[in-house]
Every structure is written in structure tokens, then in C-alpha cells.
Amino acid sequence: MPNVQGTPVNEYSTQGIAIDAFPTLFCTGKGDISELCDIEVTMEEWAAHLIRLDGGQFAQHSCFRYWALNTAMCQKAKKASQWYLTTYKDDRQLKVEDIQEMIDSDEAHTLAN
Numbered sequence: 649m650p651n652v653q654g655t656p657v658n659e660y661s662t663q664g665i666a667i668d669a670f671p672t673l674f675c676t677g678k679g680d681i682s683e684l685c686d687i688e689v690t691m692e693e694w695a696a697h698l699i700r701l702d703g704g705q706f707a708q709h710s711c712f713r714y715w716a717l718n719t720a721m722c723q724k725a726k727k728a729s730q731w732y733l734t735t736y737k738d739d740r741q742l743k744v745e746d747i748q749e750m751i752d753s754d755e756a757h758t759l760a761n
Contacts, residue, residue, distance in 0.1 A: 659719070670712055673698075673705060691720040
């Protein structure tokens, strides 16, 4: 978890995290994905829009496109794990040691079934 002045930052619920991370791109302090707007957009749509903006400052930034991709992938992974846990409720009781033992004993296929 990233820190701001020694305080952990929740990347999923912190308002304005992109604005704080990229102040040169969001110089007006507006335009973060977490801002309220009339239509709901996904992280992918938001990032694609910014990268395609005239001027190219978002596309040319050395870190923004990688941060946006990483953030979108983390959100997809979180959503997928939530789906898995609601679909396969019995697996919630598995511990790391149980999973490691299944992998070591070549029973890994039982995790996917």
C-alpha cells in the first residue's frame, strides 16, 4: 500500500489519487476517475480518453499510462477474485498451507473444479 507522509493510502477508495500522483497532468485539480459525473465510466474508458486527448501530455508522460494500466488490471483482478469467492464458497475455508499442499501433491486441478 503506498504511503503519503507515512500514512497508508487506500488505492481503491482515496479520492483524487490520480490528481495527487500526477499534479503536472491534472494542473487544475479536476478530472480524476473518482469525481462525480453524469455518466459512469470504467477505468479503461477514462484512461483511454485521457491518452487520446489532443496535446498528448497523458500519452507522453513517462508513468501515467503504466499506472493506468496497472490500476485497471488490479481492479479487474479484485473483481474476479470477488466473483470466485461468491461462486466457490467452500474455497473460502482453504488456508495458504492447504493450497500449497494441494499444489505440491499435484492436486491443483481440484482448485479449478
